[in-house]
Amino acid sequence: MATVKLWSDAEVERDARVKAVFDDIRATRKSDFVNNFWRGLAHDAALLERTWASLKAVMVAPGALDPLTKELVYIAVSTVNGCSYCVHSHTAAARAKGLTDAQHGEFLAVVGMASQTNALVTAMQIPVDPEFQVG
Amino acid sequence: MATVKLWSDAEVERDARVKAVFDDIRATRKSDFVNNFWRGLAHDAALLERTWASLKAVMVAPGALDPLTKELVYIAVSTVNGCSYCVHSHTAAARAKGLTDAQHGEFLAVVGMASQTNALVTAMQIPVDPEFQVG
Amino acid sequence: MATVKLWSDAEVERDARVKAVFDDIRATRKSDFVNNFWRGLAHDAALLERTWASLKAVMVAPGALDPLTKELVYIAVSTVNGCSYCVHSHTAAARAKGLTDAQHGEFLAVVGMASQTNALVTAMQIPVDPEFQVG
Amino acid sequence: MATVKLWSDAEVERDARVKAVFDDIRATRKSDFVNNFWRGLAHDAALLERTWASLKAVMVAPGALDPLTKELVYIAVSTVNGCSYCVHSHTAAARAKGLTDAQHGEFLAVVGMASQTNALVTAMQIPVDPEFQVG
Amino acid sequence: MATVKLWSDAEVERDARVKAVFDDIRATRKSDFVNNFWRGLAHDAALLERTWASLKAVMVAPGALDPLTKELVYIAVSTVNGCSYCVHSHTAAARAKGLTDAQHGEFLAVVGMASQTNALVTAMQIPVDPEFQVG
Amino acid sequence: MATVKLWSDAEVERDARVKAVFDDIRATRKSDFVNNFWRGLAHDAALLERTWASLKAVMVAPGALDPLTKELVYIAVSTVNGCSYCVHSHTAAARAKGLTDAQHGEFLAVVGMASQTNALVTAMQIPVDPEFQVG
Structure with missing residues (x-):
């Protein structure tokens, strides 16, 4: 189905470079499971290394936003980009980080509301209020 | 600039129906300022009423997600939809709700990261792992 | 502002090929005004010719859908694609073809509603009901 | 496949609130069939109620646009948003409301044409003609 | 699965008009295989003819860009538009035109990078530098 | 206009970390000009560092695709994502790398063609031909 081969564990x-990334994914996530996204990237070791390093820095390292909020932002982006795989994988990640059904329902409501008003604003070509300008 | 007339306060x-909505926006937000979006919607009282009622239920009423998280999801959706007005207005709203520079930087990193992996996944057409399926 | 030069009438x-297209645009629309889109395309005569020929066949020639309906579909597509220019030009075209304020308001409501449910469906990854499958 | 559970009739x-909406969907559509979208929304009664109320107001109640035109606008939005489910369900709805093959072919031509010119305009960054500005 | 019937060879x-296009596709591509896209368009002979004529002019006729570059641009557009079918068909076409694994990996990196910076720029609403303006 | 402050040279x-990136941008590009994108990212040194490191690896380092092809892919992605700034900056970059008017016209034609067929495919929900499946 994919346009690239998905690498098996064997x-x-x-491949030493690819193996090093997979080892780090497993160690970081404390799980033996490595999902298909990384198996697809494996055919380009440099891209795999850069992508995992960025994801680790952005999504795994502690920061100013809590992990669940970051997952919700990730799902929101993935939804509007129409990335079915990403919606699935990050909704699963959000649930693993404690997303409740009530929070999910409310998240869906915000995503739907924003999509609706985005379309209304664009169709009406509303000019930005001076009050919203920075500096 | 807009494709509809933006209604002035006068x-x-x-218009009694429109005035009722504007009054409620002002009372709810405890501010006299009503932004251009609502002035554009004013030409269709029914659409204005429904949109404000939904926004109030989703974004103003207390719920399972905190208000700042909901604003970040809103900005994320607006960014991917390319709605300049909405990015401006909801970033301003997020700052008013306490968004710090550090949080904004981290939010941007997540939005960028998600957009990158969304594109990689779609270009590789990665199939959904069975582990991500619900039920 | 544009990434290409917009050709003046002079x-x-x-350029004979470009002039022939501009002449046909003016004759077809019974107006001397030729909008910027065509002035941008003028630097590639072949692309200009093909684009105008297609637009004429699709939007000008009589068909199974009435002209106003086609303009509304055009604005809907342009809105979701975030094409500000196209929203402006086709909303103007729709008004010239008789779009009323009431119809415009209802059109906006449909565009907003569809955008909202699109996002909800994608975020929930709803599977297609067998009842919707053709054949 | 979905990221939420789809509720069965049982x-x-x-759930009294959910049942009331499902009853109204069945009564309004004069059909026992309730499609998966509503079964996915069922886990959040408030979102289900608001979404159905809006859809009924926008798509079912008589208005200034005929029902088939509204379905075509809905499919156009859904197409550009890449919502496979929505394209399926609203194309089925359009056929049920009388969409002919000739009309569907012409609709496809408009959607394709608009998408093409949207991309050309954006890649050329064509500035809006003053003639298209409102008031 | 499709919303239109896919025409069989029989x-x-x-249909003489449809057959003429299919004959030309086969002759041009020197292959008996005609993919599903054309079988879906077959129900509207005029749209089929115009679409094939454009595709032939743009993608088959020799021009200023080499064929592989054009396929990469095609896949990039299809990826961002979330067109799974198009990503599949044009990645296959690119491979047939000589795309190597190294080139594909680098292409993916560019698509991911662009998507990331696009989102960052939009979320920050960066104004265009005067240096980038034409003329 | 932006939602973040654009840092001046002063x-x-x-800021030592930000200065180091700006110095490297100037050295790498052999130009004193640093465009607004980097000035917006400057408020988050870590994001700035990661983004520049990735861009340098993907777009500056020699690879399997020539630099102009990579710019065209970048513009294609930016166009579909509706990123006006990115279309401007990368079209300027492509011209600096030798893009001719004839190549630009042909590029536009491919972007328009792909957008058109993407929309047609999605509206018809064409299933992927088994011939396009990998492995």
Whole structure:
């Protein structure tokens, strides 16, 4: 189905750079499961390394936003970009980080509301109020 | 600039249904300022009423997600939809609700990261892992 | 502002292929006004010819849908694609073809509603009901 | 496949608020069939109620645009948003409201044409003609 | 699965206009295989003819860009538009035109990078530098 | 206009991490000009560093695709994402790398063609031909 080959664990074992990333994914997530996204990226070790390093810095390292908020932002972006895989994987990640049904329902309401007003604003070509300008 | 007329306060005064919504916006937000979005919607009282009622239920009423998280989700959706007005108005709203520079920077990083992986996933057409399926 | 030069009438006069298209636009629309889109395309005569020929076949020639309905579909597409220019030009075209304020308000409501449910469906990853499958 | 559970009729029966909406959907559409979208929304009664109330007001109540035109606008939005489910469900709805093959072919031509010129305009960054500005 | 019927070769044989296009596709591509896109368009002969004529002029005729570059641009557009079918078909076409794994990996990196910076720019609403303005 | 402050050179001078990135941008591009995108990112040194490091690896370092092809892919993505700033900056970059008017016209034609067929495919929900599946 994919436009690239998804690497099996056996194939990963034979490439030192790819194996190092997979090892770090497993160690970081404390789980043996490595999802298909990384198996697709494995055919380009440099891209795999850069992508994992960025994801680790942005989504795993502690920061100013809590992990669940970051997952919700991730799902919101993925929804509007129409990335079915990403909606699935990050909704699963959000649930693993404690997303409740009530929070999910409210999140859906915000995503729907924003999409609706975005379309209304664009169709009406509303000019930005001076009050919203920075500096 | 807009494709509809933006109603002035004087015009709003002359339409009871529109005035009722504007009054409620002002009372709810405890501010006399009503932004251009509502002035554009004013030409269709029914759409104005429904949109404000929904926004109030979703974004103003207390719920399972904190108000700042909801604003960040709103900005994320607006960014991917390319709605300049909405990015401006909801970033201003988020700052008013306490968004710090550090949080904004981290939010931007998540939005950028998600957009990047969304594109990679779609270009590789990665199939959803069975582990991400619900039920 | 544009990434290409917009041809003036004087420049159009000096290129026979471009001039022929501009002449046909003016004759077809019974107006001397030629909007910026065509002036931008003028730097590639082949693309200009093909684009105008298609637009004429799709939007000008009589067909199974009435002209106003086609303009509304055009604005809907342009809105979701975030094409400010196109929203402006086709809303103007729709008004010239008789779009009333009431129809415009209702059109906006549909565009907003569809955008909202699109986002909800994608965020929930709703599977297609067998009842909607053709054949 | 979905990121939420789709409620069966038995589950709907056990929740009075959800049941009331499902009953109204069935009564309004004069059909026992309730599609998956509503079954996904059922886990959040408030969102379900608001969404159905809006859809009924926008798409079912008589207005200034005929029902088929509204469905075409809905499909156009859904297409550009890449919502496969929505394209399926609203194309089915349009056919039920009388969409002919000739009309569908012409609709497709408009959607394709608009998408093409949207992209050309954006890539050329064409400035809005003053003639298209409102008032 | 489709919202239109996909025409079989037998059905194509019975319609002279459609058959002429299919014959030209086969002759141009020097292959008997005609993919589903054209079978879906077959129900509207005029749209089929125009679409094939444009595709032939843009993608098949020799021009200023090499064929592989054009396929990469095509896949990039299709990725951001979330068109799964188009990503599949044009990645296959690019491979047939010589796309190597190294080139594909680098292409993916560019698509991901652009998507990331696009989102960052939009979320920050960066104004265009005067240096980038034409003329 | 932006939702973040754009750092002036004086402000950059006062932050060692930001200054190091700006110095490297200037050295790499052999130009004193640093465009607004980087001035917006300057408020988050970590995001600035990561973004510049990625851009340098993807767009500046020699690879399997020539620099002009990469710029065209970048503009294509930016166009569909509706990022006006990015279309401007990367079209300028492409011209600096030798893009001719004829190549630009052909590029526009491909972007328009792809957008058109993407929309047609999505509206018809064409299933992927087995011939396009990998492996």
